[in-house]
Amino acid sequence: MKRPWPRPDGDAGSALIEVRDLTKHFPIRSGVFGRTVGQIRAVDGVSFQVRRGETLALVGESGSGKTTAALSLLRLMEPTAGVVTFDGQNALTLDRPGLKRLRRKAQIIFQDPFASLNPRLTVGTMLREILHVHGLARGAAAEARVGELLALVGLHAADAMRYPHQFSGGQRQRIGIARALAVEPEFIIADEPVSALDVSVQAQVLNLLADLQRNLHLTYLFITHDLSVVRQIADRVAVMYLGRVVETGRCESLFESPRHPYTRALLAAVPVPEVRRTRSRVLLSGDIASPANPPPGCPFHPRCPHPDKDEICRTAVPGLRDVGGAGQAACHKA
């Protein structure tokens, strides 16, 4: 199972990816001439680091901008502004060959494995094509490598002959993972990789991702709305709300003592599959605002239950500040 994987250069714990002030605005067009009448501020000045060998979880509800941020990172979507450095290199100014090299180092796994697999290709053909495009292996060597990749994700070599529809949801996600691993990446973005799977199958895929990370020295950016999954797999966490990071910190300390009122409310809202306890629940009122028309000041202030909420929350956008324990929160009152 364990293959001598090329160990990434540099020390474990140093920054592999550095994101600064990443911004992605989508124009809102209207009328026959498609005049731009506004901007959807999907990602609005997001900064974070992903360190070698760690799992950073980007967590947030729908519309928080977490997926847009991740796609911008790999330039599967062109960001409006900001800086993304990958291994010291600016990823946003790469030319086409440079981009191809980047995508050998950085791969992505999607939520719906069926929608992201070509239904007309057998698994073997799909994997061989990747090896061929990136000039990694041909002929018998490619054949052997396909078997190796399938074994790596817990499938059989014979599965190479089958088509995506012949697999269960969990197996398809394994194929999605094999595809990402084909180019021997250092870094994998996993965008809600277990959200579409049955509860009894999620653990299989989460355990597989953890094993692969350990054996292949992978670095993960894990995007999810599911805080229970975050607690299980993440080393560090960045919580997003309306296109901004509102809190970031080490996983344990963020779950044990969340500092931002949104993080607190989010954690309190997660139902726990245990014998009922009396829970002090912070119920948030209202809905997440539209990123086309975010509120002035702190993006969270209209829903914020903080007792000291005041004028500054309604007028000034809070920046991320140190709140102790290597954590940061974007709250005037934290």
Next chain:
Amino acid sequence: MSEAVLRIENLRTYFHSTDGPVRAVDGVSFELRPGETLGIVGESGCGKSITCLSVLRLIDPPGRIEPGSAIWLRDRNLMNEPEAALRQVRGNQVSMIFQEPLSSLNPVWTIGEQIAEAVRLHRKAGSAEARARAVEMLRLVGIPDPEQSVNSYPHQFSGGMRQRAMIAMALACDPAVLLADEPTTALDVTIQAQILELLANLQRTLGMAMIFVSHDLGVIAEIADRVIVMYAGQVVERGTTDELFRDPKHPYTEGLLRSIPRVTQKLRRLAVIPGSVPSPRSWPPACRFHPRCPYAWERCRSEAPPLAAHERAGRCWLDSEPERRVAGAWDALGGREAQA
């Protein structure tokens, strides 16, 4: 114990295809008591939603509720009622809410019109009275400014508001039973918390009984008084919420509880139920869980275990041979994970 408001006996809902019957629901029995919440939990394809739809006989061909199934609403067996009588039951004595409110709301009618329609139909109310009831219901479910909102169209509402409107519609005729099929699954977690709180409060104040269907054990733990666990078209475990979460009897329930990550603590390693959910086209023989069960022995592969009639029961041979429930069985599955 008070008389059940709803009692399902040996419900079998099959879908008849050229390849033979698809036994989506295969002999399900349970009862619902006044004022309680019964949770039905299971994964995709286990038959939980079809069970819900069958209660209101909302099964279209090629699906069919098989002869011998009984759906007792108080003292009427809905299996013997004509369609006209069923229409008097649906949305009146028994209401239903679904996962995706947008696809259950009519986009060209205002929210108010859709609530009022049910009231006019079932309560023979005049239009002014029905409209007043719609406003009252919107206020009850916490929609701000109900006098204005009553004139809104579904697309003008957010996902959480739409689910509130659905609930208002379902409760407008004071049903004795509310069937809630994954009503919070499509919602963000903070909105889900609002809706769960709302349903629990409404149930307390209105005194209705509720069946809450979900794949999410956390949601079930939060809202249900009693729980039935479904697997492969059958009830595999039954008990109070406390009993079930404290001491699961069936290996499937046990495996699920060991395999889901917790927001409250990091587990050393998640347990794994090997394999995947079986297809209703071909349930495994004998015990339907045996191919995925870490305790399975010869008997499980040859003989189907019964579900005892007790309040607290599991459909498992471990009941008669408890010594076979060996510690560490789940951890020993590590090697089999790969074949899943």
